[in-house]
Amino acid sequence: MSHGGDLDAARRLFPDAPEPWIDLSTGINPVPYPCPPLEASLFRRLPAPGDLAALRATAAAAYGADPAGIVPAPGTQILIEILPRLLPPTRVAVISPTYAEHEAAWARGGHAVVGVPDLAAIGEAAVAVIVNPNNPDGRVFPAAALRELAERLRARGGLIVTDEAFADLEPVESLCPFAGPGLVVLRSFGKTYGLAGIRLGFAVAEPVFAARIAAALGPWAVSGPALAIGRVALADAGWRGEAALARRADADRLDRMIARGGGRVVGGTALFRTADFEDGPGLFRRLxxxxxxxxxxxAAPSRLRFGLPPDKGAWCRLSRILR
Structure with missing residues (x-):
């Protein structure tokens, strides 16, 4: 399964391309949060329970959730892997196309998985997985509809998983404040804060199920430096608000650039834009x-997804190729 960010693969495809590469294949904020100074002891000792509790409290305040239902993890990918192992094999509906690891993880967990186009097609599945806003088309699903679906699934012992990886910088109503029996919300840290390398993410659930997720992760799942950085960044609501405005302006600029290059923007978020081109493979090669x-x-050769360029030089290089 291919993913964005694999510059080794890019170099194999285009061995004569100029360096350094401009990696627009991910949806990671290109303007990272300024990391605070870290105590050297964070690298020498195991994380203390108090460190974990402090991050849980800060994340709960940022997401409007119950601290007892917050589970810090080394990235959301590990949570995507763990959730299917906590339920007996059942029928799972994933609204697709979307981040492919969801379907793959539930299938690896022994579940019968089907991709469906919308909420109405979930049918009798016991588990529903929705990425909101969706990747790669940016579709947004109303919170009221998702909560109503969660109630239906909970009534028959099911579960809804909403992946809000790109919700931080979007005008999307989060389900974190409503996490309860039958509802799990995943939140990414690295994408919003441009710090994917520290590996930090969260599950938000009702406390009993949250404890099961935490037990599956085991002790010391999140590093001490990640706990410290996450606590400072999540408490900085001002930075988050400014980042939302700045990245939306960048996304609008990218939309105009794509249109001038003959593309038709079909969706996206403040951190990536997805567009169709008459000759998508040809443009991919030229880029x-x-x-x-x-x-x-x-599955859609005419379609390309663009992350945001990180600086003036990258914007200019992209503009030249698109023109």
């Missing part, structure tokens, strides 16, 4: 030969 890596889709 690659120029040292610019974007996300392509095997």
């Amino acid at each position: 690659g030969e120029a040292g610019i890596y974007v996300r392509r889709f095997e």
Whole structure:
């Protein structure tokens, strides 16, 4: 399964491309949060229970959730892997197309998985997985509809998983304040704060199920430096608000650039834009030969997804190729 951010793969595809590469294949904020100074002891000792509790409290305040229902994890990917192992094999509906690891993880867990186009098609599945806003098309699902679905699934012993990886910088109503029996919310830290390398994410659930997720992760799942950085960044609501405005302006600029290059924007978020081109494979090749890596889709060859360029030089290089 291919993912964005694999510059080794880009170099194999385009060995003569100029360096350094401009990696636009992910949806990670290109302007990272300024990391605070870290005590050297964080690297020498195991994280203390108090460190974990402090991050849980800060995350609960940021997400409007119950601290007892917050589970810090080393990225949301591990949570995507763990959740299918906590339920007996059942029928799972994933609203697709979306982040492919969801379907893959539930299938690896022995579940019968089907991709469905919308909420109405979930049918009798016991588990529903929705990415909101969706990746790669940016679709947003109303919170009221998701809560109503959660109630239906809970009544028959089911579960709804909403992946809000791109919700921080969007005008999306989160389900974190409503996490309860039958509802689990996943939140990414690295995408919003441009710090994917520290590996931090959260599950938000009712406390009993949250404890099961935490037990599956085991002790010391999140590093001490990640706990410290996460606590400072999540408490900085001012930075988050400014980032939302700045990245939305960047996304609008990218939309205009894509349109001038003959593309038709079909969706996205403040951190990525997805567009169709008459010759998607040809544009992917031209970009690659120029040292610019974007996300392509095997099932939709005309479609490309663009992350946000990080600086003036990258914007100019992308503009030249699109023109």
